[in-house]
């Protein structure tokens with residue numbers, strides 16, 4: 001049936017309010033307006049940030065909302081003025097867009113396009129409305145993407161066309177978790193051959209940072225997690241050692257110093273989102289040149305205070321969103337690198353579930369049983 005230009009009725013998981021399970025509903029998805037693209041979502045991952053919204057940790061998001069921001073699909077139809085995408089194109093929606101025109105997009109080292117919705121959480125398209133209706137009510141977008149639905153509408157600046165042959169149920173992770181962690185290592189830190197790395201937190205993002213450390217040529221990669229069930233996967237993906245803070249009387253920076261003959265690590269990645277582990281990661285870095293990359297996002301009100309001696313002595317404290325990648329340019333290249341076997345992210349997918357089991361997928365994440373669950377339609 002030709003759907004172009006018409007409202008599509010389809011299945012979506014609506015978050016009506018925080019603290020409640022998602023509700024599978026029939027929603028109406030309006031056709032794309034000018035410079036918008038309607039996408040048939042084929043596979044979507046469940047990321048910890050979706051869970052942060054549901055649990056009420058990110059209180060600025062407007063409900064009701066369709067969450068999800070890590071997906072792959074095909075273009076169903078395009079709005080007026082869209083020239084670089086056509087129906088049938090395989091795509092990844094981009095939670096950090098790339099408009100190509102703003103001061104961030106024009107800067108060679110800045111990937112935070114001003115049109116992102118990360119801090120503000122307007123949850124609306126550029127024209128101030130959304131394309132989703134359910135039970136007569138407008139439903140908000142999430143991070144320019146909203147992928148927990150069979151069809152979504154996104155701005156053209158938030159879509160990357162990718163290789164038609166790419167397996168959607170794996171490369172959907174390039175839409176968030178994989179690129180965020182991997183880019184933290186290869187872009188933000190620029191891990192070099194022979195270096196020693198420490199990855200704090202071995203969830204989907206930490207393991208992706210670990211893959212980046214390996215691709216960068218690190219010879220020692222130390223994984224740190226309170227859940228030892230994460231160690232086997234971390235070792236499979238390239239960790240040379242794994243430690244749990246609970247096994248030591250000493251604090252982790254001291255343990256890492258002892259493990260490295262008093263030197264510390266060249267690169268430390270914080271992939272948990274706690275200020276105390278951010279401090280521990282910085283303190284674990286080598287004097288004179290160590291770099292700590294913060295990837296996890298801590299609760300909005302949290303602050304860090306530390307002795308400036310830690311950085312005046314040559315350590316660097318930095319961070320990145322979406323691994324520093326300029327999204328529309330780099331996502332197609334990341335998919336090509338996956339196809340060329342430059343890295344393998346398949347091990348991050350621990351569960352593949354039918355879309356209707358989305359709440360089960362969230363439960364697997366909350367109980368630490370999954371790395372990434374992929375929902376398929």
Ligand code: COD
Nearest residue numbers: 048049201202203204205206225226227271272273296297
């Ligand atoms: N010490 C060691 N490990 C810990 C500790 C601790 N104190 N606390 C928790 N952990 C471990 C957990 O056991 C778990 O294995 C891991 O840390 C965290 O993994 P997940 O699976 O919960 O989460 P991820 O990997 O999907 O994401 C983690 C982030 C913190 C990076 C994520 O929640 C986040 O903050 N994302 C925001 C970053 C971003 O760019 N967001 C944009 C869209 S996502």
Ligand code: ZN
Nearest residue numbers: 047049176177
């Ligand atoms: Zn995410």
Ligand code: ZN
Nearest residue numbers: 099102105113
């Ligand atoms: Zn821009």
